[in-house]
Amino acid sequence: MxxxxxxxxxxxxxxxxxxxxxxxxxxxxxxxxxxxxxxxxxxxxxxxxxxxxxxxxxxxxxxxxxxxxxxxxxxxxxxxxxxxxxxxxxxxxxxxxFGNMITTAEHAIAMMFAVARQIPEASASTHAGKWEKSKFMGVELTGKTLGVIGAGNIGGIVCDRARALKMKVIAFDPYLGEEKADKMGVEKVELDDLLARADFITLHVPFTDQTANILSRENIAKLKKGVRIVNCARGGLVDEDALADALKSGHVAGAAFDVFKTEPATDSPLFNLPNVVVTPHLGAATTxxxxxxxxxxxxxxxxxxxxGAVTNALNMPSVTAEEAKVMTPWISLSGHLGNFIGQMTDEPITAINILFDGTVSDMNLEALTASTIAGIMKKANPDTNMVSAPVIAKERGIKISTTKQDKTGAFDGYMKVTVVTSKRERSVAGTVFSDGKPRFIQIKGINIDAEIGAHMVYTTNEDVPGIIGLLGQTMGKHDVNIANFTLGRSEAKGEAIALLYVDEPVPAEALKELEGAGMFTQVKPLSFDVA
CATH class of the missing domain: 3.40.50.720 (NAD(P)-binding Rossmann-like Domain)
Structure with a gap:
C-alpha cells in the first residue's frame, strides 16, 4: 500500500x-x-x-x-x-x-542598505509631502567593515555579496576553518574582536543555548560607536531592551530587524525609534x-x-538515495547485530562500542550506528527505531563509541558490536555477503557462518559428542523444521556454540527439554525482523 x-x-x-x-x-x-x-x-x-x-x-x-x-x-x-x-x-x-538561502541573504543586504541610507523614514517623509533632504544623511557601505556572526549557508552568501560591495568582511563562527575563511575572502576573528571593529553587524546563526542573547547588554556595550546592526536570522539573539537603550544614547547608529523574540511582534522596544527598520519576518518571503x-x-x-533516503533531517543522519541502495543490507545487518546482543543481555548496558572494518568503514557510520543502537533497544521497546534509539541511549547514560579501521581479515568489510554491563562484555560480529544477505560471523570470539532468520535458537555448551543429535532430535520431536544449523567452537573440547535457524518459533516445552538435558549452559530463543 x-x-x-x-x-x-x-x-x-x-x-x-x-x-x-x-x-x-x-x-x-x-x-x-x-x-x-x-x-x-x-x-x-x-x-x-x-x-x-x-x-x-x-x-x-x-x-x-x-x-x-x-x-x-x-x-x-x-x-x-x-x-x-x-x-x-x-x-x-x-x-x-537551502531553498530560501538566497532570499534571506538578499533581505539582509537590503536591510543593510535601508538602515545605512534611512530609506523607510525618507520614503515616509516624502510620501507625506515633505522634502527633508538634509535630514536623511546616510553612510556608504563601500570600505566599511562588516561583522558576520555565523558564516554558514546564509551567512556565507552575505559575505560574498558584501565583498562585491567592496566591504571588508570579518566573521565569527566557531565552525569556520582558516582554509575556508581564506577561500571565502573573509577574516576569521573572535567575537570580542568583531564587536570592537565592525561598522555593520549581521547575524546568521540559529537560536540555541550557545547563541541566545549573543548580543547581550554586556556585548552591546563593547560595540564600536556608530555601529549598525541587522538581524534577519532568529529572534532572541539580541537583547532588544539593551539595543533600544544603545540606540537612544547614540552608541548604536541604527538597526534593521526582521525577527523578534516574540512573534507575531505587536510591540517591541525597537518600535518607533528613529533609524530602526523593521519587517514582519520576511526573510524567506519571495515567490x-x-x-x-x-x-x-x-x-x-x-x-x-x-x-529510505534521508535528506536534511534534524534528528537523524542523512542518507542519500545512492547510499541507501548500497547501505540497505548493512543497515539490516547492523540492526540484527544490535538485536542479537540486546536479546542476549539482561542487565543494564553502560557502554556500546561498534567496530567498522574494511569497506564498511567508508560508509555513513552515523546511520549504521543509529541502526545498531535501535536493534539493541528493541528488547526493551519494540517500537524503537533509528530516530528514537540514540535519544533513549543518551537518556539512559549509555556511552556510545565507534572505531574504524582498514581491512584486517578475510572479509572485505565487517562490523563488530560490543556491549558493556556491570557484569560482563558481550560481542557479536557480522558481514554482508555478495548475495546481499547479512551473516553472523563471530559470537563471543568464536568464528561461525550463520544465516539470519526470523526465528532462531542459540545454545552454548562444552564441545562434547551428541549435541547435534540432541538438538535435531528435540526439534523433530516438537515438529520444528530446521532451515539452517551452524556450529562453532573455541577449540577442541572447549566452549562451543550453535545457532539454529528454524521455520517457526520453538515451543516452550522444547526449550525446557533442552535446558533439562544437562548438556547446555545456555538455551536462548531469538527473533529477528527479516524481510
Whole structure:
C-alpha cells in the first residue's frame, strides 16, 4: 500500500503533484493545520506530515500520530515542531535549509542598505509631502567593515555579496576553518574582536543555548560607536531592551530587524525609534523561495517514504538515495547485530562500542550506528527505531563509541558490536555477503557462518559428542523444521556454540527439554525482523 501524506499548510499544487508523481498518496488540506483538534482527529491516518509554520506539531499532537514516520517543514525554521517529542516517537523531522538561502541573504543586504541610507523614514517623509533632504544623511557601505556572526549557508552568501560591495568582511563562527575563511575572502576573528571593529553587524546563526542573547547588554556595550546592526536570522539573539537603550544614547547608529523574540511582534522596544527598520519576518518571503522550499520538502519526504533516503533531517543522519541502495543490507545487518546482543543481555548496558572494518568503514557510520543502537533497544521497546534509539541511549547514560579501521581479515568489510554491563562484555560480529544477505560471523570470539532468520535458537555448551543429535532430535520431536544449523567452537573440547535457524518459533516445552538435558549452559530463543 502506498504511503500517505497530509499537507496541512499552504503548499503549491506543483509540490502536491510531486508526491503523486512519486507514488505517494496525498491529502491536500491547507487550512487543517490551523485547527489543532481537527488535525489531531485524523493525524493517525498518515505516514507523513508536510507543513509550513501554521501547523504546530506539539507533543500532544505527536502522541496521536501513531503511524507518522516523517514531518517535512517547507522552510528552515522548525520552532513549531517539538523535535524532542518527535525523536522519542521515532519520527524524522526534515527541513529545507537551502531553498530560501538566497532570499534571506538578499533581505539582509537590503536591510543593510535601508538602515545605512534611512530609506523607510525618507520614503515616509516624502510620501507625506515633505522634502527633508538634509535630514536623511546616510553612510556608504563601500570600505566599511562588516561583522558576520555565523558564516554558514546564509551567512556565507552575505559575505560574498558584501565583498562585491567592496566591504571588508570579518566573521565569527566557531565552525569556520582558516582554509575556508581564506577561500571565502573573509577574516576569521573572535567575537570580542568583531564587536570592537565592525561598522555593520549581521547575524546568521540559529537560536540555541550557545547563541541566545549573543548580543547581550554586556556585548552591546563593547560595540564600536556608530555601529549598525541587522538581524534577519532568529529572534532572541539580541537583547532588544539593551539595543533600544544603545540606540537612544547614540552608541548604536541604527538597526534593521526582521525577527523578534516574540512573534507575531505587536510591540517591541525597537518600535518607533528613529533609524530602526523593521519587517514582519520576511526573510524567506519571495515567490521563488516559497516555491523552492515547497518543492524540496515534497521531494525529500517522497524520497524517504519510497526509497529510505534521508535528506536534511534534524534528528537523524542523512542518507542519500545512492547510499541507501548500497547501505540497505548493512543497515539490516547492523540492526540484527544490535538485536542479537540486546536479546542476549539482561542487565543494564553502560557502554556500546561498534567496530567498522574494511569497506564498511567508508560508509555513513552515523546511520549504521543509529541502526545498531535501535536493534539493541528493541528488547526493551519494540517500537524503537533509528530516530528514537540514540535519544533513549543518551537518556539512559549509555556511552556510545565507534572505531574504524582498514581491512584486517578475510572479509572485505565487517562490523563488530560490543556491549558493556556491570557484569560482563558481550560481542557479536557480522558481514554482508555478495548475495546481499547479512551473516553472523563471530559470537563471543568464536568464528561461525550463520544465516539470519526470523526465528532462531542459540545454545552454548562444552564441545562434547551428541549435541547435534540432541538438538535435531528435540526439534523433530516438537515438529520444528530446521532451515539452517551452524556450529562453532573455541577449540577442541572447549566452549562451543550453535545457532539454529528454524521455520517457526520453538515451543516452550522444547526449550525446557533442552535446558533439562544437562548438556547446555545456555538455551536462548531469538527473533529477528527479516524481510
Amino acid at each position: 502506498a504511503p500517505k501524506v497530509l499537507v496541512s499548510d499552504k503548499l503549491s499544487e506543483t509540490a502536491v503533484q510531486i508526491f503523486r508523481d512519486r507514488g505517494v498518496d496525498v491529502d491536500f488540506m491547507p487550512d487543517l493545520g490551523k485547527d489543532k483538534d481537527a488535525l489531531a482527529a485524523v493525524i493517525d491516518q498518515y505516514d507523513g506530515l508536510a507543513i509550513r509554520s501554521a501547523t504546530k506539531a506539539t507533543e500532544k499532537l505527536l502522541s496521536r500520530a501513531t503511524n507518522l514516520k516523517v514531518i517535512g517543514r517547507a522552510g528552515i525554521g522548525t520552532d513549531n515542531v517539538d523535535k524532542e517529542a518527535a525523536s522519542k516517537a521515532g519520527i524524522i523531522v526534515m527541513n529545507t535549509p 521563488e523561495a516559497q516555491e523552492n522550499v515547497a518543492l524540496q520538502v515534497a521531494e525529500q519526504m517522497s524520497d524517504y517514504l519510497m526509497t
